[in-house]
Amino acid sequence: MFNAMFSMIIFPGFLFLAALSFLGEFIDRKIYARLQNRVGPPWFQPVADFIKLLGKQEIIPTEANQTMFKMAPLFATASVVTAFFYIPLWTPEAMYSFNGDILVVLYLLTIPTLSFFIGGWYSTSLYARIGTVRSLTQLFAYEVPLFMGILSSALLANTWSLTKITEFYVAHPWLWLMNLGGFIISLIALLGKLEKTPFDIPEAETEIVAGAFTEYSGKLLAFLRLTLNIEMIVGAALLSAVFLPFALTYNPYLDFVIFLIKLLSITFLISLARTVVARLRIDQMVNFCWKYLVPLAMMQLLLNLAVKGVMIK
Amino acid sequence: MRPGKMLREVLRTGLKKPVTVLYPKEKLDLPEHFRGKLKFNPEKCIGCKLCMKDCPTNAIVINQVGEKQFEAAIDLGKCIYCAQCVDSCLKKALEYTKEVELAQLDAQKLKVVFGAEIKSDTKKTSL
């Protein structure tokens, strides 16, 4: 019991995840800055921002639905942290696993978006309203290629459990190369989930201020930002578990370092993506996802089906 | 059309040193004729007060403090550093310097008087 609590709350649970997410945010911001020829923030900046926000006054609009407004960030944080428990990290085994956990993880990763929707919608700000509608519209565009990309990998491994997927790819080295297309598709779709450029449409600063987060301040905003950072880490961990399950040496220290490298490489790719492109419009984003990403993901699925057929023979 | 056209440039830039100048630690050289804080030379002033007349913000006040002795009170908070007074001055009693770090917490410290000390000095010598 105590062990379970420890692993959930401290390591590799919430606190470790929070620390990792601060590291992730720092890497993201630093790389973004350096690629733009700037200096960027010092290493403690994300923590400093978090602490400062915790100390700020909380302003809740009188028109807003108090309960929903306050609950939304908690829902979001809780769901992403829960999702993390089911993802195999540096060991091929996750903390908890059962057949079908891949769907639960994907579902849990959808909850933050819905929480932002609820929080933004009940804040009654017009900017937040537009932002929430946009984030829901976007949800229907990126979820499909993301699911298809991740499920194509599961299809090849013939299991619905993340732990089993990792085990399968460890048993069949080099087979993960088959899913490279799926990895790229999922990475692009993940940009939409994380609301990063070019898909930062729901919080487009120059259009609708901060989208769903417009009315948030103080502690609540701190937790919303933490959620987004954790979501990035969880998303990267998910991709690395599903698509890059290689180089597991069964030496926990070495594996931990390799895991970090994988995670930071995915973070680097996310930062790179938001450096080199402009923000799309919501209609262009939906078009792009359905016109290019979904057919490509479909092709990946078909490819994996064919490979599986060959393997069975 | 090519998405990510900037990729190469961006990666190349990432390896370079940032161009940001970390201001209080590093300072850029100002150009030779930068218009900074004014300097007043009381010995050259003849009290024509053309600078006072031309100053767009009335930042400079010339006071007579003795026989052919003038002091200039310059309000650095009002001064817009156009250096019109330098151009207007017939005797070149005013000039600009490259001094730019003039921020003060106390507004009174922005009011600078030139020439007051020299007045007392000359008085002593003349006596």
Place this chain on the structure above:
Amino acid sequence: MHNPSEEFKIPIGPQHPALKEPESFSVALRGEKILGVDIRLGYNHRGIEKACEERTYIQDMYLIERVCGICSHSHSTCFIQAVEEIAGLAVPRRALYIRTLVAELERIHSHLLWLGVAGHEIGFDTLLMYTWRDREIVMDILAELTGNRVNYGINTIGGVRRDISSIQIQETLKAMDLLEERTKYYIELGLEETTIIKRLSGVGVLSYEDSLHFDAVGPTARASGVKRDVRKDDPYASYGEISFDVITDTGADVYARTIVRLKELMESYKIVRQCLKNLPDGPITVRAPRKIPAGEALSRYEAPRGEDVHYVKSNGTDKPERVKVRAPTLANVQAVKHMLKDRFLADMPIVIAAIDPCFSCTDRLVSLKDDDKKADVMTWQALHDYSIKWHSQRGVDFGKLNKKLQERLSK
């Protein structure tokens, strides 16, 4: 509870991340679609025109320079041209060349700044960082030549205040080479990067006819195919002696405006090089009187944002009687409303930014109408009678005049 399919209004400004200056755009929306835009000016009215009347011409020079932070040389030159015309001053050729040189350097810095702002508005912050980094090159050159980065203070009535040395010429030429290379890269980027093209093309369309109808000026008009450039139409300073092309485009959208500005940068480098090469020798200023003789003048100037117009009326004293500033944004802002109709909310920031707005220069005094108070209604006859009475009080008798007219006509 609010239904997003209904029509609703959101405020963009006076305080909004998309706008760098306070101005109010009230946008009527249905979902993401813009139904209409209400623009309200006047959040940054500073009363400069009135203040000019209470200061001498020399003081006005520096006040007018501060109408706009970006095109400060434009406003100051425009005002001084008008004053010089009234005073009948023959400005030395070397001074005119230096004015042209600073004007083009200012255009370079303004257009690079615009490119960065446009990048930021479409969420492309890397472009913002790069262009503003490169803009520092021209800012340094301006500081070197004039003594400051903004508000150069190079103009004076009857010439310029600072001469250019041969070392400075060499430095400027070197900087131009560097900037030209960078600009070529940005042109290439603008022509190829998919997300830029997607976000800019087909957005904020202002057709040739509409451009004439709304009296658009500057790059906004030129991107709609209107060949309108004061530098060519009514050459001032030394533009008459310099060869350059007026860049136009037929795209009529934001993308065309971007391309026009980028190509204009290339023209500016050309002009700067010519100015430095053909810089005539001689004095840089003529003596100007403190009291400007009575008269009036209208001066036009092609600022980076478009045609800038200054009107100056003098009454023989050392202070102008009236100064009128028509900043280019005032001419363009009317077109924004038209450009935004039936577009998406996401296009709003970039469409506003595409005219390169400078709201502080534009702001006018706004008199608020009291809607509750009923206006006085006069019938035609009452107005006629009132007019006759008003004039007869001032010694004009329309009855007599009418008789005289009748007599003349009958003859």
